[in-house]
Each structure stands twice: as C-alpha cells, then as structure tokens.
Amino acid sequence: MENNEIHVAIWHACSGLIRMAPILSSTVYYYPQGHVDNYGGSASTQTLCANFPSIKCHVNSMRFLADPATDEVFAHMNMRPMQPQETSVGPARSKEPVTDFIDSVFYKPLEYSDLIGGGLRVEKIFDKEKEDNIVVIHDIHNREWEVQHVYDNASNSHHLTNGWSRFTSSKKLHAGDELVFMRTKDGRVIVGIRRSVVSISQNHEPTGFSFIRNVAHGDKIARTGNGLCSVESLGTAMGNALNKVEFEAVYYPMTGKSSFFYDSEAVDFFAKKKWVIGMRVKKNIVVDHRLGRITHFGFITGIRNERNSPWKRLKVMWDQVEAEQLENCWEIRPDIPSVPEQKREPDIPIVREPKRGFKLFGQTMAVNEI
Template sequence: MASEMEEVAEKCLDSELWHACAGSMVQIPAVNSKVYYFPQGHAEHTCTDVDFSALPRIPAMILCRVDTVKFLADPKTDEIYAKIRLIPVLNNEHDFEDDTFFGSSVVETTEKPISFAKTLTQSDANNGGGFSVPRYCAETIFPTLDLSADPPVQTVMAKDVHGEIWPFRHIFRGTPKRHLLTSGWSTFVNKKKLVAGDSIVFLREESGALCVGIRRVKRGGIGGQETQSGWNLIAGNYGGSYAYLKEDEKSSSNGNLNSSGGRFRDKGKVSPESVVRASYFASTGQPFEIVYYPRASTPEFCVRASSVNAAMSVQWCLGMRFKMAFETEDPSRISWFMGSISTVQVADPVRWPHSPWRLLQVTWDEPDLLQNVKHVNPWLVELVSNMPVIHLSPPRKRLCLPQEHTGSQACSIWRSFIGFPT
C-alpha cells in the first residue's frame, strides 16, 4: 500500500509542461550527462545552517553522472521539483556525454510547444472575478474563437500538472473588447489558492491539447529586496538557473559566508539531514538522490561539468568586467547587467577551503537593483573584458597570472589553487 501511494505521489510530469512552469532559463541535466555536485550549494537549498561536523572532510565539488531524472509536482501546491539520481564518477569512467542538457542550452531538434505565462494582477486573483487573457495567448495558444458569433464565446478545457481537467468559459467582450476567462476561473483560483503575483502558464501540446500550470510568487524574506523587486538571477553562457539569497547581515567582518552560504529566515523544502546524507554518499562514491526546486530562490548545485571547467580556466582578477543575464517577472524578457569583480576569495575557507562556490565578490554598475547579489559563481558570469580597470588595487599573484603564462598554464595553476586535479 505504501509503495502504491509513493508511486501516485511521484507521478512524473511531461517534461515540456514541467519546463514551462519552471521558466525558460531553468536547466536540468540529462541522463548520462556529466555534472559537478556542490554540497555547499546543496546546503543553501535548506535555507538554514547544515552541520557537516559528523562527516570527514568532503570534497567541495564531486564529479557525477546523471543516472535518472524525474519531473514532479507537489500534489497539494502544484509546485514543481525534480528528483535526480547521481552516480559519482570513477577516474576511469569518462565514456559518456558531457554537455547534453534539457532546457535552453540544448540544440533543439524539434519545435518547442507554444507557451505563455502571465503574472496575476489583483483583479485576476480576485476569486469573484475573471481572468484577463493577453491577446497573444488567446490567439496563439487557446482554441480558435469564432469572432463572428454573438457573443464570441467558447468553453476551453485545460489540463493541469496532475492531469485534472479544468473547464473555463472564454469570451471576447467589453469596451474596448478583450479576451476573458469567466465561469470556472474563480473555482480554479480557490482550489489552487492563487494570489496576486503568482503566474499562470498556458501551454499548447503538439496534439493541440491545452495545459495550465502555476509559478508561485517567491514570498517572504528569502530573497530580500531582490525577490520583492521581481528580479530573479539566471545564468549567462555558463548555464544553470540561479537566484541569490540575501546574505547574513551579521556575518563576520571579513565578509565570509558560513557553511550554508549565510543564515536565512525561512525554512527550505530540503532537510539538512538529506543534504548530509547525499554529501556522505557522494564523497564515498555511492549513488545518491537529490531534490531540486527550481523556483526556490536558491542556486543550482548540480552544474554542467564543462561550464565549471571553462570557468576554472579563467584567470580571475580584480577589476575584470563581466555581464550577467537576469529574468524579469515577464519570462519572455531577459536583461543583462554589467559589473566588476571586486574580490576573488573563497567564501568559506574553514569548511570549504578549496571551493569555487561564490568565489567572486562583485560590484554592480546599477547597485540599487542588485544590492543583495554580492557573491557569484564563476560559471555564471560572461566576461566582457579580462583587463582590470586601472584604478583598482593590483590582483593577488596566486589568482591573476602574469601575461607570459599560456592558457593551458593558467588553467593548471588555477585548478591547483582550488584543489582541482590538473
């Protein structure tokens, strides 16, 4: 009986609908792809401190092969998440793909289904009202509405992530005329407990069937002003969805973060015990499973191996100019923000002395918008210029290599610095 309940609870979603709900920039590693698992980043997913003291010293990053991926959704809240089973890679095991990823980094061989997301207004979320459908969504995703009818009206049937069918009355009316969902919408709002700021996602499958999903607004203090402003950090060319948590205002004067990247006011969906267990299995070469919530405002901690390797080959120096992509509340809009590297320093030299996690402390050209984004992972930035600005202090010799070093020498010295095999 218990196994049957678990099977029902873990009913896998269609990957296309899952990604539509997650956001266009979320990447999930494909089966047999190579990733680095970061226990330090996994700990941040708990939104609390994780005690690793019972474990022997574990590596800061562990090369793994993706064994299985399950796309899932919470049966009560519809929040999507993924279960990923990882197998640590042995030294002689390198005969599998390196760069295959679901998501934006994949070279698409088939046409992606059409989807559209809208952030709910107060009027949309009023359980006694209707939903104002953007014209693009009504004309490209919904079934064709006969505008010659009086009034133009139809019933659309939308399937949610659990397979339940929701009927909505779609009408074109008003002055000026607009598309609305009326009957059925308030029932959906009440059942799904939607509030203003949540997003509704509509997707049309290749078969023509209409699907509906939800993206919950990131509430509370996890993201601080960053979350409240509606900006969510995503990856640049080095891949991976990324959102930064507000750093501990009471951290030590040298700016170092604690073992979980800072203290957090809200409890995460991942338990500290599961992180310790996964870290132990990973460090001892045993298969393990992790759970990842792409909308949880925490960094991606299973990162494409080639992205990390590329970032680690760079001679990171103070004053380097970079850009990073940001996603707004409108998932179709991507903005790039510029900044400079102000410090190159291991975030937690006590627990993770050789970790590149949050290695770069940055200064933004527009600090008011990004005041809580202070430490970033090297694989998430795209260099604009590797020449430091003149007025900054000279870089440290161990991190910024002299001009006579070749690219391969730079990579070797950098990897040696962070404890990565050359």
C-alpha cells in the same frame, strides 16, 4: 499523494528558468554549498560546508515532477560520483524535445481582483471566437476543467467566467501567484502555477525555509513537496556524495536561488580562465522570467583562495546594484568590448581563428578568449 511525473517542456515553462536542467547521462559537478542554498539553509549551515569540495557526478536519472497538492514543480535526481580516472560520458539526446510540445506560453500574475470577480481576463492563448462557448483547460496533472469563454473583439482579450472560480478555489490561488498558460502543438491549453512564497523561521526548520501561503484554510503548505527535501535528506545526499556513494537529491527551480549541479565542461572551461582583480565582467540574470534575461555589468574586486572548493570565489562589484557579491566563475563572462571590423581590399582574404567553446548539456556554446 504521489508526486506526478510531467512533460519536461511543462516543467521548464513552470519553473521560470532559462538555464536548462541536465539530461540523462550528462556529467555535472555537484556543489554541497549550492544544495544548502537551494534548500534555504541557515547561515551557520552554509558556513559549515563552505570548504566542502565539488564532486564530479554522472546523472543516472532525472525525473520532472509536480506536487499534486500545490502544482509546484521540482526534479528528482539520482547521481553517481565518478572516480578520478573515469572519463566523462556525453549526454544522451532527449526523446521529447522541449520545442516539439509547447507552441506558446503566456504568464498571468494574479491580482486580488482576479480572485474575487468570478472571472479572469487573459490574452494570446485561446483562439478567437465570435460566439461564447465552453473551453476545456487542463492542469499540469492532465485533469480537465470546463470554463465559459467569452472573446472581446474590442480589447482583443479572452474572458473566463463560469467555472473559473471552481478552478481558483480548488487550486487555493492567492494574489501574487502566477498562472502559466501553455498552448500545445495539438491545441490543448494547460495551466500551471508559480506560487508566491514567504520566508518563515520556525524552531523545527532552518531560517529562510519557504512556505506557500494557503489563504483558503489559513495554514501553511511546505514548499518541499511531501517533505522530500528535509534536513535529513540534505545531510544524506551530501554525506553520500563526499563518500563517493550514489545519492539522490530533490531540486526546486526557484529564481534567485542557487543550483547545486553545473555542467562539468562549462565549469572546467571557465575555471581555467585567468580571472584578475579589476577585470570587467558581465552576468545574465533572471529578475522576472517573463522579461527573459537582463545583463548586469561590474568588475572583480577580490578572489577568494578556498582550499577545496571554487564555489563563489570571485568577489564582484556590480554597477547596477552597487554592492559586492560572491559569484561563480562559470556563471559570469569577461566583458570584452567589440572591435569593429577593419575595412579591407576585396581581393585580400581574412583568415579567422576558429571559435573555442564547450558543450553545455549537449549544445555547443562558443566563447571568446580573453
């Protein structure tokens, strides 16, 4: 089956990512190490490419896709390595802003009882109705599903009954999966799926390769989406990138996994910062995308001196996890205590220095100096 292109707003809602994906004509750094980590490569594979250099690339195309069998979202990228003398090109504006399509999003983790009771109780996403009625929901491929809808005034919730089991059976849902209810500006309700994954080591796949559990038939569905992300495609992408040849890559937005492309201005800005051992730093991370960002605090314990690549060269001891981890300098920030503004006479003006910053995929981000 052919992978379906979907609206970028639906893609971002189902991906669970806070960081936006790059847009057409933006300039990024491609990191082979991040590509291997995103794919789920073995430790030996990661060691093999540890010193590969980063490659500055121009994003020729970015397609936001969904697997027709699993509803898993992923992106197909085409990137062109830039020449040393070539200047960066500013990103083009998106023709379909994310905020102009989806009005609200509601995430519903599935429990075992949600799958055997013949119905599902949800909140916030449907209109309040006094009488029972049939509602039409859409999956992310724009297929329609008619479901009986009952509104419960006492609990201020909605109960999907007749017709719902047909949806769950067709989508092969499992306890631990998560439904993404999206209400569009025109009132449609779209339901996406974030599937639970397990790591299974097999002889023909690298250690840590993820599979989606298909309990309806007891078999396994590879998370790659029709095999688009294979060992061969991974090697081809890295080889072409290192040889300065245009290449294609498939990106799966999974919480906890590395990305392999980062905005070039952000990387350049933070790579020039003076990072020293003992410096207090912080990092916004996504543990559960429904909760948004949480901030971890820690301090730098070491700085790796890699010859070619700056990939995860900072060693950081985080307060919350009490463990040393390798981090990218462009994914952390100096933890600078805020200084209260001093009292002043009304007739004495204060001259403020302009904030310095950089553009992140077309948006200006202000950053404090250290």
